[in-house]
Amino acid sequence: MADDPLVRKHSGDYHWQGVDVLKYKQDGTAPFRDVTRQVLFDSADPPAQLRYFEVAPGGYTTLERHEHVHSVMVIRGHGQCLVGEKAFELGTNDLVSVPPMTWHQFRAAGDEPLGFLCLVASNRDRPQLPKAEEVDSITKPLKTGSPPTRG
Amino acid sequence: MADDPLVRKHSGDYHWQGVDVLKYKQDGTAPFRDVTRQVLFDSADPPAQLRYFEVAPGGYTTLERHEHVHSVMVIRGHGQCLVGEKAFELGTNDLVSVPPMTWHQFRAAGDEPLGFLCLVASNRDRPQLPKAEEVDSITKPLKTGSPPTRG
Numbered sequence: 001m002a003d004d005p006l007v008r009k010h011s012g013d014y015h016w017q018g019v020d021v022l023k024y025k026q027d028g029t030a031p032f033r034d035v036t037r038q039v040l041f042d043s044a045d046p047p048a049q050l051r052y053f054e055v056a057p058g059g060y061t062t063l064e065r066h067e068h069v070h071s072v073m074v075i076r077g078h079g080q081c082l083v084g085e086k087a088f089e090l091g092t093n094d095l096v097s098v099p100p101m102t103w104h105q106f107r108a109a110g111d112e113p114l115g116f117l118c119l120v121a122s123n124r125d126r127p128q129l130p131k132a133e134e135v136d137s138i139t140k141p142l143k144t145g146s147p148p149t150r151g
Numbered sequence: 152m153a154d155d156p157l158v159r160k161h162s163g164d165y166h167w168q169g170v171d172v173l174k175y176k177q178d179g180t181a182p183f184r185d186v187t188r189q190v191l192f193d194s195a196d197p198p199a200q201l202r203y204f205e206v207a208p209g210g211y212t213t214l215e216r217h218e219h220v221h222s223v224m225v226i227r228g229h230g231q232c233l234v235g236e237k238a239f240e241l242g243t244n245d246l247v248s249v250p251p252m253t254w255h256q257f258r259a260a261g262d263e264p265l266g267f268l269c270l271v272a273s274n275r276d277r278p279q280l281p282k283a284e285e286v287d288s289i290t291k292p293l294k295t296g297s298p299p300t301r302g
Contacts, residue, residue: 006234010244040246041222046272048197050222071192071201073268075226075244083157093161093226095191117224119270121197 008040014054014076014115016040024053025062030129034059034108040117047122054115055079055108063105063139068124070098072106076115079108080142087141090114103130103138159191165205165227165266167191175204176213181280185210185259191268198273205266206230206259214256214290219275221249223257227266230259231293238292241265254281254289 008016015021016038024035034056041050054076055061063082072081078091084102088094096116098104108114130138159167166172167189175186185207192201205227206212214233223232229242235253239245247267249255259265281289 006237006248006250007232007239007241008246010242010246014244016244016246040224041248041270043220043222043270045220046197046199046270048199048270050224050270069194069196071194073191073201081158086157088158090158091161093165093167095159095161095167097157097192099157117268119192119194119197119199119201 014038014052030062030064030127032060032062035061042122049120049122051118051120052115053106053118054113055106056113057108058110059114060107061105062127062129063103063135064127064129065101065103066125066127067100068121069100070096070104071119072096072098073117074114075117077108077112079106079114081106082139082142085141105139105142107142165189165203181213181215181278183211183213186212193273195273200271200273202269202271203266204257204269205264206257207264208259209261210265211258212256213278213280214254214286215278215280216252216254217276217278218251219272220251221247221255222270223247223249224268225265226268228259228263230257230265232257233290233293236292256290256293258293 008018011017019038022037024037036054038052040052074090074092074094081088081090081096082105083098159169162168170189173188175188187205189203191203225241225243225245232239232241232247233256234249
């Protein structure tokens with residue numbers, strides 16, 4: 001995104017001109033399945049990034065928590081999220097706020113990708129992962145059964 | 152948005168539970184036509200707001216400039232934008248960056264609304280308006296003719 005043009009056209013299928021499709025995280029650093037990351041805006045003022053994450057059908061993001069907050073808007077597909085002690089069904093255009101130090105995870109439905117925008121501070125703390133023995137109780141509100149502890 | 156729930160469901164037609172549809176600006180403060188504003192996220196860290204603006208068919212935002220930047224993503228419909236000395240055709244999912252002190256305006260097509268997300272710093276300067284005699288030359292790149300100087 002070094003060129004920073006005024007307009008980046010959507011080139012179809014949730015890809016954009018000049019925006020790289022990145023790994024969600026480095027392999028092996030945390031459990032997840034089938035997630036990509038694209039940085040749509042990287043702003044100095046506000047010191048914030050707007051990212052687009054896409055979770056393939058049946059995939060899920062890492063179960064984690066951190067001090068920084070997430071402001072999320074679903075723009076593709078549907079699925080579920082866990083935020084703290086509650087699970088929510090998510091559809092396109094729904095908004096999610098993840099407060100500080102709150103366990104959270106996003107899961108795509110089985111039949112289509114779940115794509116969402118996520119606004120975060122540029123300077124933010126690293127996620128914490130649950131201990132293996134904590135995962136079942138944290139994810140209990142999700143209806144689709146216990147998530148894998150390794151992706 | 153005082154209650155700040157974890158999830159705000161999209162209630163259809165680009166309205167959200169608990170999100171007020173606001174005037175774009177106070178009447179008479181600046182020229183515009185048929186624009187509404189909704190604050191989807193009002194974040195302390197990053198100190199930023201994510202707003203949803205909707206321009207009705209044939210409507211347009213104020214022609215203005217300011218020090219703060221706009222990071223914009225179209226999520227509904229199509230239209231045009233002016234950014235500095237260029238006009239761009241816009242469709243759904245296109246991204247627009249408005250640099251500091253750059254004249255800009257968003258216009259909806261005649262056949263459907265133009266809806267877009269706009270990320271801004273919470274603490275930002277007030278927009279500047281062009282002088283009446285400057286409008287024609289600033290908006291020359293737009294194909295649809297000179298915009299009105301009063302909305």
